[in-house]
Amino acid sequence: MPASANFSGGALLPELTHRTHILGLKLYVIVLFFLLILLTTLLIFFICITKRRTPLKHSSGTIPLVSKDIIQVKTHRITVHDINNPKSEEEKEKVVSANIGWGRWYSLKELEEATRGFQEGNVIGEGGYGIVYKGILHDGSVVAVKNLLNNNKGQAEKEFKGEVEAIGKVRHKHLVGLVGYCAEGAQRMLVYEYIDNGTLEQWLHGDVGSVSPLTWDIRMKVAVGIAKGLAYLHEGLEPKVVHRDVKSSNILLDKKWNAKVSDFGLAKLLGSEKSYVTTRVMGTFGYVSPEYASTGMLNEGSDVYSFGILLMELITGRSPIDYSRPPAEMNLVDWFKGMVASRCGDELVDPLIEIKPSPRSLKRALLVCLRCIDLDVIKRPKMGQIVHMLEADDFPFRSEHRTRETDHDSSRTTVSIKVPYPTGHVELSSWR
Template identity: 85%
Template sequence: MAASGNSSGGGLLPELTQRTPILGLKLYLIILFFIVILVSTLLIFFICIMKRRMRMRVKHSSGTIPLVSKEESEMKSGEKERRRRRKSEEEKEKIGWGRRYSLKEVEEATRGFEEGNVIGKGGYGIVYRGILHDASVVAVKNLLNNNKGQAEKEFKGEVEAIGKVRHKHLVGLVGYCAEGAQRMLVYEYIDNGTLEQWLHGDVGPVSPLTWDIRMKVAVGIAKGLAYLHEGLEPKVVHRDVKSSNILLDKKWNAKVSDFGLAKLLGSEKSYVTTRVMGTFGYVSPEYASTGMLNEGSDVYSFGILLMELITGRSPIDYSRPPAEMNLVNWFKGMVASRRGDELVDPLIEIKPSPRSLKRALLVCLRCIDLDVIKRPKMGQIVHMLEADDFPYRSKHRTIEIDHVPSHAAVSIKVPYPARHVEPSSWR
């Protein structure tokens, strides 16, 4: 048994050293050769895989092939779609109501509504200068909130009226804030003050507002109001047209602001009946007595504003002699007495030509006609102010000047526009 065990145990080495029919090689050499072949194959396969992964990483870094799974790709695609929809919704919101700002954002922009940032005060709110996070400068109107329901109503009316309005002679709405009881509007910032400041402030012995600049301002205001009346549906009646609501930029371009009192008037309506609101001296007689409001009320207010531009006087001035306190009555009396050249603001260094002055005086008289039906449309007024030959057209009618002494009463021939004025002429 012992001999048999030794024979079987030691028989493996002779077998490995035996020569095989393959080139007479020994068995262990053939086995060793196959082992080397196998290891080499595995090594080459491993190197190929590593090189492939390296190529994929390079391509991924260059943006050609994303090294992500299908699930990850779908997740990223879904996120992109959500962002696209969110951006689209934001753009739609901007087109209509403007951006909605939080109270914190507005407070930061105005430095906590700092007194030094106040740029205007009125019966409907305080206006602050503000700087947003993107460094853009804005005007923030904080609506007064003594009566919360009324404040909300004014806020809603103002935003609805101007949210979608875009015109170079109307102050643009950037956004709004409606948080808790706070109601604020964020406007584009116009950097040259109000018309009221330039007409009635301390500007020195000579007004920077030359006659040509004043007529440019008048045309700009008329174009802005014409767009509200004739370029929108429903039309917008401002009902608080006055010099403090006209902003001026560095190039003296006028922009109509403050739509807190605006009313929407559909095409099927000729007027709306509403609580009388506005500023004393600018409100039309029929609106003050009946509460019936239409675009003719804005035309009357524009006529007063044009008188203000011509004379440099406020609509009501109790510091003047009794006969001159009311601008309209004094203005009519001076025209009736053929003293129109004396109406021109003495702070205007270079006086207007008789032709230009006559045109402006006649427009004023047509705008304040007591018969609202006879007042021109704002689009027509734009043409009247811009047309050099306006005072000499062939078609005339008579304007009666009332509220002047009987011995001074006269009739003035005032021409109608010769043609219908298309909106493109006042945009």
């Protein structure tokens, strides 16, 4: 018989029926047992792989437009109620650590130590919303701590909620960054990145000497930065964010004169193509748009108007309302329009600017101002368009509404552009 016959099924069968030393079990029982274990293991492995490949369900949302100025921060949907009502301090820390966008939660003790007990010498800002302190955390990082005042029926809670909803989820080069917050008992505090060069208001209206460090070029850089920040709020987010309090004291500057829009306590979230009607107008006198002040109708056009006032402030170095000036000059808008109507645009430039702007650059800035404060909100440009207007070298000369006439005494071409004015239209003329 061939040797291979020893391995036939008939020869193996007696071997499988032999009893083994393992509990006296027959060999085929042990083989079946191990096969069962192997099949069970393979089944469990297959189930695990299938679950891992199943896509996780999550709430969908519009992804903001991405640019080099923006850093997206992934967040979980956590409400202010979750923060205010944790089961324990550990639970609060866990909730916050899951929400990277809102930063981390700081204890009241941590912020007291950082600001040296909220010492008066650490105050860097103050207003109706509360007091802002400079603070140094345990790791040596410098922050700005806003202690929201709770004087009137939960206003601090509203501002707290408004700020974290408005800027808690994104980082933008021209929006001040939210580092974290504190919510202990009735205390509501917001912790921001520290911007080390003060506010635009301080540089425009403070005692800076006979020559302003804010040159014309720096002022235009600041204007473009503000416009980019507001453009992202209006056009890069859904729901869009209307700031409602655009003014020079809410613009922070770093050492390189980069502008950062701050203070989102009054910010309002609006759905696409929607307006908001309120019976309580919020904002700062002198910056509030006429239609919002009279009707309570709020949309991004309100911020555009405020930006126009802010640009006037940058050009002239004057406050929107200044009662120390002659009656005809107290209201910046009225005086500004009157000077343009009288063709005295050169006299609008802040006398503290040592090197005056070129006629082309000045007329571009003047025209942007006038378009932003148009009484017809529909005719005001969007913030994205304003960025283009301020950055484009050929603006305002590329216009559908321009007229040309050749000056026969020279090779210059006169370009006249009509801009709105309460008594009709004013023509701005320039040469190239």
